[in-house]
Amino acid sequence: GEDVEQSLFLSVREGDSSVINCTYTDSSSTYLYWYKQEPGAGLQLLTYIFSNMDMKQDQRLTVLLNKKDKHLSLRIADTQTGDSAIYFCAAGAGSYQLTFGKGTKLSVIP
């Protein structure tokens, strides 16, 4: 089955860029997502990319996909304290059957 790996912690200073990395193992995963979870809350979809794309930009968010290496990254420009949260990478052949990484806790230092 699919396995999704991501680093557990990332700390950045306010105003810097954050880059959260993720790797997956199943090359048939066509749907790749980034979710944000704030303490005590559910998951909020941030952005997604399909496997036929290399890059997707949405305001401060940039997603890069390297299909050959099965590597996905999320870049947050001008990181703010409100960006502090846990970020989950998820991959799968369908949106309803996703495998999630363990989450990266992003801490933003004022």
Place this chain on the structure above:
Amino acid sequence: NAGVTQTPKFQVLKTGQSMTLQCAQDMNHEYMSWYRQDPGMGLRLIHYSVGAGITDQGEVPNGYNVSRSTTEDFPLRLLSAAPSQTSVYFCASSYQSQETQYFGPGTRLLVL
């Protein structure tokens, strides 16, 4: 639209008790899923459904039952609760497999 709703928000059970976690969506979504979230484990898929009357197992189905009699509802049943089922449970739905999933607010379950 209310989106995806889950009840209860919090529940305490004793080992061996049974209960049903409710999930409902009012977006006419075909696809619904149940996940559990444990510390350091991310989310793991328990069961999913691609339409009324159709369900299938995910990664960690043991100890849980589901049914999908209507498009709107997808309840998750614990037949005999165990401490290992202490977790936060999330329900999610999407219109089609190509669409993004919407998550409910979660149910925190503590089994003593």
